[in-house]
Amino acid sequence: MDLPSTLLEEFQRQNESRRNICVIGAGPAGLAAVKIIKDSQQYKDGLWTVTAFEARDGIGGIWLPAPPTGDPPLTPLYDSLTTNLPHPVMAYTSFPFPPSTPLFPPASTVLTYMKAYAAHFDLMPHIRLNAHVVAAARDHMTERWTVTTYYADTNTRETGTFNHIVVANGHYRVPRLPNTAGLARWLEAKKAFHAVYYRTPSDFGKARTVLVVGAGPSGQDLCTDLLASGRSVVHSVTGAAHEDLLNGRLKIRGRVAEYLDPSQGRVRLDDGSEESGIDCTVLATGYKVDFPFLPADLIRHAVPPPVPPLPQRLYNSTYHVFPLARHIFPLVDGSTLPASSIAFLGLPVRVAPLPLLEAQMRAVLHVYEHPESLEPTKEAIDIIARYESLRAQAAARHRPSTGSSTSRAAASLQTETHENAVEGDSDPAQVDPVELAIAQAWHRFDGHEQFKYRDALHAFAGYPDRVPAWEIEMYDAKGVLREEWRELERSGLAEQWVHGVGEAGGEAGIQQWVDLMRRLLKRAEERHPERSRL
Incomplete structure (x- = not known):
């Protein structure tokens, strides 16, 4: 029997408004995405569905341990890792850590917290484990995404169709190796490796003197671990002056300009001095932004050209994705990739990530429900303003100290460009050093920028929460x-x-x-x- 016209119209209206949302990854970002979608009225009304695909056999992303095997390993998680933020600042705003938790908890406690978050909000029914997304292609005619997933446990593939994709695959998997002269010989001789493979000081075997390259959290933790194990450390920190501490067991040095004879453990620093007797080098030199499931015709692997104007396609410099409105939404040719079709979570760095992820996802759902709320001209102006500010800063830092093109500042800049050149479409010789510096700084939030950003996202989404003063105080x-x-x-x-x-x-x-x-x-x-x- 035919449905009455009013019921048929209502059925068609609901069918047209029903959205299937794909979340790629079930680490901290993916869990936040599923939780915020479940909070929405559209989900509760049955108009939105969510499916998260996690390549590993458990949730937690970087916090889920794995052995240092594979190329690269599944996680860079080392045995001594604790949070570098107090957990009240770090936690999802909707779910505090349990009472009596150590203020700076170890990784195992954070993983337990992630599992408790998923259980408390009943997220697991929406998460498929051992499900590796191998391709995500958008059909411009149907305005749908076809997502292909490989299930390792059954050696099968599956395809699904979605209206929206939330990219939440994390950015601490693919190691970034500097292109420093001579490093290849050290890697080949097994006298250097990236920190992604580090788990414990015993990894260094009989090595007594270790060169640690990089001054980020992992580089600092490595130095602490190695010194505690009785080893000596040469810590390479760009821009640092020579300093000998702990009776010479800790040497602070500047940037490595060249790796010399690996059998003698010799390196030349950027001031011309040398260090020798190094038994092993560990490269705590960061990770690349990587989306292997997105096709090359959607996102190009290169440093984007100077702006204005904004490019009409997405670029992944491996440091940043550009151009994105609010560090989330693509701002390119809307006929091929509407801003509401795909969202990138968790790109900002030097932030308290978990509360920021929830704020980003609230903004994502607001754009899904109200695509017109993301006004292209205003967003383009904001992107160009940030670009001009970062360009001025980069140009000031890299300006030669004299008019000579052979000045030390210019030579140093050329070396830095060589070290950090982007692999892929970009020719390292053609990468403009200022453009590269902009790429490196784009998603890096300084000072209280992250808190202003979070408040702005919530205001945009019509959400009442604002960052409390105590959180800023304790972050500082x-x-x-x-x-x-x-x-x-x-x-x-x-x-x-x-x-x-x-x-x-x-x-x-x-x-x-x-x-x-x-x-x-x-x-x-x-x-x-x-x-x-x-």
């Missing part, structure tokens, strides 16, 4: 807090300090954590009155 004090927390752990007082903290629950529980962190800062001030609090 993270270094002091971590150092003092480690001192508590060494003295055996850490467990006593956090016992019962957070048990009040809700806002009162959060306030307990804030009070504890302020007590810890006061303790640091009392122990080190000569140092500034921040």
